[in-house]
Amino acid sequence: MNLSVEHIDKTFGQSKVLKDVSLEVKKGEILSLTGESGCGKSTLLRIISGLEEPDSGSIILNNKDITNWKPEKRQFGFVFQNLSLFPHLRVKDNIFYAIKRKDQTNTRLTELLQMTGLKGLEQRYPHELSGGQQQRVALARALAINPKLLILDEPFSSLDELLKAKIREEIFDLLRSLQITTILVSHQASDAFLIADKLVVMRHGEIQQVGTPSEVYKQPISPYVSDFFGASVIINAKNISDNLVKTSFGSLKVINDRTGDFQIFMRPENILISTANDYNLSGRVIKKEFKGPHDVLKIGNESTHEFISLETERCPVEIGETIFLKVPEDQIQIFN
Missing domain, CATH: 2.40.50.100 (RNA polymerase II/Efflux pump adaptor protein, barrel-sandwich hybrid domain)
Structure with missing residues (x-):
């Protein structure tokens, strides 16, 4: 699975949110989009996932132009910043929400529950879960469709620091073991350093620098990048x-x-x-x-x-x- 973002532009009203943005995500790679709030990270994710249309540019998946594909056709798993769990559905039904009835097997449910540490909680409602458990339900739902690409948009922003560190490590260990191609959006350098194979630093809708965490930390190309990472x-x-x-x-x-x-x-x-x-x-x-x-x-x-x-x-x-x-x-x- 190779994903290419090519020359994306996006404007809302008088504000140009993305300016000629291009990047590539290779199979099995974990890429972190990072930068200060309002730099265009989440908008770019929404365009990649099909929730927004670019003004110009293309999204290429395995040499196919998917710019105009509906989100469900792309088969991307998405964990939203606010998790977006359905309060009236039990854990099991939240996980299987986007899965066809014929694929909702006990074997698949058991696998997802075991994978995400939710075994025994499948009959609970979201309000009966801790913040970390809700996080795992959102991840299990994204993984249930066997996604070609997993997209995480500020997935830990609602957690306190102690819980965040624990959940973050568990989730990133899982992604590594499954070798799922992933794009993570975060304004926290610690998230990016812990998991990313490649960092994309954004500012004012433009890409400032691309490199490994070590390269970006040790060889920043501007004062902005240097200060952002420590x-x-x-x-x-x-x-x-x-x-x-x-x-x-x-x-x-x-x-x-x-x-x-x-x-x-x-x-x-x-x-x-x-x-x-x-x-x-x-x-x-x-x-x-x-x-x-x-x-x-x-x-x-x-x-x-x-x-x-x-x-x-x-x-x-x-x-x-x-x-x-x-x-x-x-x-x-x-x-x-």
Whole structure:
């Protein structure tokens, strides 16, 4: 099963929600669509599933254009953000809602209940279930049709953090074991990192970056992508000679072919800290906060009003002292 989304555009009123969006999902792959709220993730999912029509562009499934197919013809399983369980139907009937009568066998029901951890709950109504159990019913219903593609739209948003972590791991382990081609929409980086083979980062209706979780985290292409996936340190810089750049915190070597002003990106965990004058970058500790197992240091150059924050294990430094920093060259990314 290969799915291609080709040059999709979608406008609601005066707002262009999707702008020339293209992506590919390969058989057995788990792809995560992620980005801030309102970036177009859910609209793209609805177009892929047939619940919305694009203004232009195509949806191609196994070399067939399915752009105008009805949702039921596509045979995609869909878990909605609000789950959309029928309150007047028991678990069994919710699961089998989209299944033809001839396929509603006890064997198939037992298989789905066992698979999703719902065995013994088939006669209950949704209001008699916990949030996690309702989540499993929605998943079982999506799996009941033997979907060519499983679509999960913010499936954990209604769960508290402790329950979310447990249910998320269970569901993702199940998807891995079944090798179901899946598209997951989430604005939580933790969801994407845990399960996705490939990340698609969206912003303002456009795709910003596509890559593995490791690639997107370690090599973001913009400040937006870097900040979305965790703490980042971005400082202004400019060339002063071959592969040597000047910053507010000192000079350092960077593999770089740019001229003029640009920005240097680093993940905080890759920055080495010392109280001895043995590193070439330095700044004054402006603020120190206790964060349980870590301290957070705000380090700055007051003359340029440029500051960075670093989370570090217990650091024997006080406010007002100078601290020295070092970053390996291969851990530095350049932004224009």
